[in-house]
Amino acid sequence: MADWSKAAEARGIELNETQKQRLEAMEKSITLLAAMIDWKEEPCQVFRVQEDPQ
């Protein structure tokens, strides 16, 4: 996964040291957790087509 802070700064989002540390901690955790993902699974928030109310 790319460095989130650098990517954000490239998009013009200014971050202080505390924000960078928070992002770094989240990035590390999500990267480590990737091993737990079942890649066949959809995220829990999925798109659903709504039926017209009759």
Added chain:
Amino acid sequence: MTIAEAAAAIRAGQTSSVELTESCLAKIDQLNPSLNAFMTVTADIARRQAAQADDELRSGHDRGPLHGIPIAHKDLLCTMGVRTTSGSKIYSDYVPNFNATAVERLAEAGAVMLGKTGLHEHACGVTCDNPHFGPIRNPWDRSRIPGGSSGGSAVAVATGMALAATGSDTGGSIRIPAHYCGLAGFKPTYGLVSKYGALPLAFSLDHIGPITQTIRDSALMLDALAGHDPKDQSSVHRPAGSFVPGPADAADVLKPIRFLLPRNYYFENIDPDVRRVILLAAQTVESAGTTFVMGPVPDANQLNAVANVTFSVEAAAVHEPYLRKRRADYGADIAATLDVGRAIPATAYVQAQRLRTRLQQVWRMSLDKADCILTPVCPVAAPLIGQTTIDVAGQMEDVRVASTRLLRGINALGFPTAVIQAGYTANGLPVGIQLIGRPFGDAHLLAIAHAFESALGLERRQPPSAA
């Protein structure tokens, strides 16, 4: 006075809705200038609704235990014709033309609306030190925060300015103020209570629930609040049934119950005084014949990381249009939080949602071996207003992180959690206990929490500022 006591007194002719409402309005006049719990007081509406409630009862129309009970609503629930600010400058003049479903359902159950309670700006924080409307103060010690974001609701209930209040909980916002103000609170299973008309913070983490003096009162509120709402896509269809604990003796309820006390994470880095209060409460209840099992729970740090990514991105998505045009109208802490969300890659958000599904399965397995998990709510008692870091068992921690780290992850799971009061620290500040239950096991969890509260038999003290 609790809801249950007030409901009984009304029916026994010892008081009326009008008398209870006038008593609450007098307390608001007396206490609100110093505690700042209410954003808006709707005295005229309250008096009209109370008179109507009494008329209905006289004519034999009884809407149930909330009939004529004066309550307050967190000021992020839309109220028709009444300003709804979300504690923010952005919505400072917003007057909705509809009611949130929670407001509507409590009104249908006969509750009387006293007004709207203050909160941390946009419900996005734990201190309620609001840059636009001033700090809300803890009635146990006015120099301390009430917790948040539903701090105004908790202060109103703790002082008797209202008999109960609504709150919302995205990362602990019902449970933190319940703990810091010595109250009960309930975060229902996600989808059980409609979020329609609640100004959002993070779509998939926001929960609406009650803050009350006892957990039985929370169950009474939940009976009115719960139920499918077609206006809220996350609302679930569940069979109707009461959440109110039955009349069984506490010891009978507790005897077959197994509480899981986590061996890892939840009791690490806890203020020794808070730990003492919780373990003493557990020992007291254990003597009633229940079973406490020490055991591991899944990694809460992982869960918090997933919750943090979800929260940050969803909150940034909610606020992006306003943040772009009216950045100066946000408090510095909120703008900083939202910028973190803007910086997180979209792929990380999608992976976090996949991980939620997996973590739900893992955490659900922990609850195969126990009826509920017992944890502290926060590792400390109420911090001081203006305090940004706090000493937790010898280590300095950010107040926001410390207040939410035992709670935030559960919002990503959507499991129900109850907070009940456990006791007091050596310097007289309240301490709560969190009970985490199985998804959609809300009624079972409330029965356990009520039995725990009864077996503990804690003497209810009045906060010094409520006198």
